[in-house]
Amino acid sequence: xxxxxxxxxxxxxxxxxxxxxxxxxxxxxxxxxxxxxxxxxxxxxxxxxxxxxxxxxxxxxxxxxxxxxxxxxxxxxxxxxxxxxxxxxxxxxxxxxxxxxxxxxxxxxxxxxxxxxxxxxxxxxxxxxxxxxxxxxxxxxxxxxxxxxxxxxxxxxxxxxxxxxxxxxxxxxxxxxxxxxxxxxxxxxxxxxxxxxxxxxxxxxxxxxxxxxxxxxxxxxxxxxxxxxxxxxxxxxxxxxxxxxxxxxxxxxxxxxxxxxxxxxxxxxxxxxxxxxxxxxxxxxxxxxxxxxxxxxxxxxxxxxxxxxxxxxxxxxxxxxxxxxxxxxxxxxxxxxxxxxxxxxxxxxxxxxxxxxxxxxxxxxxxxxxxxxxxxxxxxxxxxxxxxxxxxxxxxxxxxxxxxxxxxxxxxxxxxxxxxxxxxxxxxxxxxxxxxxxxxxxxxxxxxxxxxxxxxxxxxxxxxxxxxxxxxxxxxxxxxxxxxxxxxxxxxxxxxxxxx
Amino acid sequence: xxxxxxxxxxxxxxxxxxxxxxxxxxxxxxxxxxxxxxxxxxxxxxxxxxxxxxxxxxxxxxxxxxxxxxxxxxxxxxxxxxxxxxxxxxxxxxxxxxxxxxxxxxxxxxxxxxxxxxxxxxxxxxxxxxxxxxxxxxxxxxxxxxxxxxxxxxxxxxx
Numbered sequence: 001x002x003x004x005x006x007x008x009x010x011x012x013x014x015x016x017x018x019x020x021x022x023x024x025x026x027x028x029x030x031x032x033x034x035x036x037x038x039x040x041x042x043x044x045x046x047x048x049x050x051x052x053x054x055x056x057x058x059x060x061x062x063x064x065x066x067x068x069x070x071x072x073x074x075x076x077x078x079x080x081x082x083x084x085x086x087x088x089x090x091x092x093x094x095x096x097x098x099x100x101x102x103x104x105x106x107x108x109x110x111x112x113x114x115x116x117x118x119x120x121x122x123x124x125x126x127x128x129x130x131x132x133x134x135x136x137x138x139x140x141x142x143x144x145x146x147x148x149x150x151x152x153x154x155x156x157x158x159x160x161x162x163x164x165x166x167x168x169x170x171x172x173x174x175x176x177x178x179x180x181x182x183x184x185x186x187x188x189x190x191x192x193x194x195x196x197x198x199x200x201x202x203x204x205x206x207x208x209x210x211x212x213x214x215x216x217x218x219x220x221x222x223x224x225x226x227x228x229x230x231x232x233x234x235x236x237x238x239x240x241x242x243x244x245x246x247x248x249x250x251x252x253x254x255x256x257x258x259x260x261x262x263x264x265x266x267x268x269x270x271x272x273x274x275x276x277x278x279x280x281x282x283x284x285x286x287x288x289x290x291x292x293x294x295x296x297x298x299x300x301x302x303x304x305x306x307x308x309x310x311x312x313x314x315x316x317x318x319x320x321x322x323x324x325x326x327x328x329x330x331x332x333x334x335x336x337x338x339x340x341x342x343x344x345x346x347x348x349x350x351x352x353x354x355x356x357x358x359x360x361x362x363x364x365x366x367x368x369x370x371x372x373x374x375x376x377x378x379x380x381x382x383x384x385x386x387x388x389x390x391x392x393x394x395x396x397x398x399x400x401x402x403x404x405x406x407x408x409x410x411x412x413x414x415x416x417x418x419x420x421x422x423x424x425x426x427x428x429x430x431x432x433x434x435x436x437x438x439x440x441x442x443x444x445x446x447x448x449x450x451x452x453x454x455x456x457x458x459x460x461x462x463x464x465x466x467x468x469x470x471x472x473x474x475x476x477x478x479x480x481x482x483x484x485x486x487x488x489x490x491x492x493x494x495x496x497x498x499x500x
Numbered sequence: 501x502x503x504x505x506x507x508x509x510x511x512x513x514x515x516x517x518x519x520x521x522x523x524x525x526x527x528x529x530x531x532x533x534x535x536x537x538x539x540x541x542x543x544x545x546x547x548x549x550x551x552x553x554x555x556x557x558x559x560x561x562x563x564x565x566x567x568x569x570x571x572x573x574x575x576x577x578x579x580x581x582x583x584x585x586x587x588x589x590x591x592x593x594x595x596x597x598x599x600x601x602x603x604x605x606x607x608x609x610x611x612x613x614x615x616x617x618x619x620x621x622x623x624x625x626x627x628x629x630x631x632x633x634x635x636x637x638x639x640x641x642x643x644x645x646x647x648x649x650x651x652x653x654x655x656x657x658x659x
Contacts (some may be wrong), residue, residue: 027628029629029630030622030630030631031618031619031622031630031656031657032630032632032653032655032656032657033656033657033658034656034658035658048658049658052656056515056516061514061515062515062653062656064581064630064631064632064653065630216601277569339513
C-alpha cells in the first residue's frame with residue numbers, strides 16, 4: 001500500500017453553480033469494503049459498486065482493506081454520478097496503482113460504467129468554469145467543453161490513467177462558426193414562407209429589435225405557430241458572454257449544446273401541460289426550468305390561455321427581474337431568465353371571435369373565462385400584442401411571398417446597433433430596460449400623444465414606460481434620434497388590446 | 501482427510517471465482533452418499549474444501565472456529581491475509597443453475613453474521629494485513645466426482 005490517505009478534487013452542482021468538493025480516501029486494516037461519508041445520496045452511494053467493477057474491468061486491483069471515502073465539506077448534500085471518477089482515482093492513487101503526479105492540480109468529474117468507461121454527466125460547463133476559477137486543470141468525460149485558460153483533458157476509460165494525466169487527450173475548444181448552422185433543418189425556416197402577414201412580421205421585427213415580449217391573437221390556421229418558429233431566424237447570433245451563460249444553463253439541465261456552441265439562440269416551446277416547476281425551475285435537486293433554458297433566446301408559449309394559471313403567473317417576477325429566485329429549505333437558487341416571451345392564443349375557445357367569415361359559437365361567459373386566464377398583470381408585461389387574421393385564400397394559392405427572414409434580420413441588427421449607439425450617446429450608463437420616459441428621447445408631439453392616450457385608456461405607470469420603450473425601438477428601426485408622434489401611435493396600437 | 505486428484509496445475513486466483521473438477525480417490529465417507537445425513541455430507545464437503553485450500557498453498561489454521569457470533573467452517577492464512585471460508589455442499593442440481601447454486605445459500609442475514617465473525621476472528625490474528633471472506637461451493641456429482649467453485653473475496657462490507 002503506497003499511502004494511507006489521498007485526496008482528489010471534484011465538485012457538486014448546486015443550481016447552476018459547481019461548488020468545490022474534496023474526495024478524501026483513507027485506507028485502514030479491517031473488513032474490506034468501501035464506506036462513503038459526507039452526506040451522499042443514493043446515486044453517490046451506488047458509486048461503490050461502479051467503482052469496484054470499473055477498477056476490476058480495467059485490470060486494477062480492488063484493495064482488500066477498509067476504505068473510507070469522505071466528501072468534504074460534509075455538510076453539503078452530495079448528489080449525482082460525477083463522483084465516480086474522483087473516488088476511483090483517489091483509491092487508485094492511494095494504492096499506488098496510478099502515478100500521482102499532477103493529480104493535485106486537476107478537478108475530476110465523470111461517471112464510470114462497469115467496463116471502466118467514463119461517461120458524461122450534466123453540468124460539465126459548470127464544472128469546467130469552477131476549474132477555471134480555481135486555476136485547476138479539468139479532467140472529464142468525452143464531450144467536455146474546453147473553456148479558455150483551462151487545460152481540459154478527456155479521459156475515456158479508467159485504464160488510461162496508468163499513463164498519467166499528461167498523456168490524456170486535450171479537449172479542443174468547441175465553438176463552431178455561426179453560419180455552419182445553415183445546414184440545420186430548423187435554421188432553414190424562413191419568414192418568407194408565411195404569406196399575407198406583413199403586419200405581424202413588422203411586430204416580430206419590433207419585438208426582436210427591442211427584446212419586447214409579444215402576443216399573437218388570432219383564429220386557428222392563421223400562422224401564429226409558424227411565425228413563432230421562425231423567430232430565431234431574425235435574431236442576431238449570441239454574443240460570447242451570452243453564449244457562455246446559455247451554455248451553462250443548458251449543460252446543468254442536461255440539454256443538447258450543439259446549437260448553442262454555434263451561436264444559435266435558444267428557442268423553447270414547452271407544451272401547455274407544463275408544471276410550474278418545469279416552467280420556472282424546481283425539482284430535487286433543483287434544476288433550471290424552461291424560462292432559464294430560454295435565457296438569451298425565445299420562450300414560445302403556444303395556446304397561452306391553456307397553461308395552468310399558477311405556471312403563467314409565476315412568469316411575472318422572472319420577466320421583470322430577468323432572473324428567477326427559487327427558495328428551498330437549503331437556500332436560494334438563482335437562475336438567469338432573460339428571455340423574450342412570444343405567446344400565441346385564440347381569441348376564444350372556438351377560435352373565431354371577431355372573424356368576419358366565421359361565427360363564434362362561444363357563450364359570453366366562456367369567452368370571459370377564457371380570456372381572464374392570462375390575467376391583467378401578465379398582459380401588462382407583454383408590450384407588443386398583435387392580431388393575426390387568417391391570410392387571404394387568393395394570396396395563399398398564388399403563393400405570394402412577402403418580406404423574408406434575411407431582410408427582417410437586417411432590420412433587427414441595424415435597429416439594435418443603432419439602439420446601442422443611441423444609448424451610449426444619450427443614456428450613458430443607464431441600462432436600456434430601466435430607462436424612464438424622459439431618457440427615451442421623445443419629442444414634444446410624441447409626449448403629447450402619449451399623454452392623451454394614457455389618459456384616455458387609463459394606463460398605469462408601467463404601461464406608459466413600456467409604450468415609450470416600444471416607441472424608442474420603432475425609432476431605432478427607422479434610425480432616427482428623436483421619437484416622433486407616429487412611433488408613439490404605432491407603439492400604442494400594439495398595446496391597445498387589453499385582453500385577448 | 502480425503503485424498504483427491506485434480507489439484508495440480510490449477511490456475512492462480514486473485515479475484516472473481518474459479519471452478520475446479522476433482523476426483524476423490526479416498527473418501528472420508530464410509531457409506532454411499534445417498535445414505536449419508538446432511539451433517540455428514542457437510543463435513544465431507546468441508547474436508548474436500550480443506551484439501552483444495554492446502555493444495556493452493558493456504559495454511560489451515562482452524563476448522564470450525566467458533567465464537568459468540570457463530571462458526572467459520574475454515575480459517576486459513578493466504579500470505580499475509582486472513583481468510584475465512586464458508587463451505588456449502590450440495591448433492592443435487594447443477595452449478596450453473598442459479599436456483600440450485602450452492603453459493604446462493606449465503607443470504608444477507610448470514611452476511612451480517614459473517615461480518616461480526618470476521619471481525620472477531622481478525623481481532624485474534626491482528627498481525628495479518630487484512631481479512632477476506634471466501635465461499636467454497638462443493639457439488640457432489642457422483643460417488644467420486646466433485647465440482648468445486650471457489651468464490652474469492654466473496655464479500656465486501658460497504659456502508
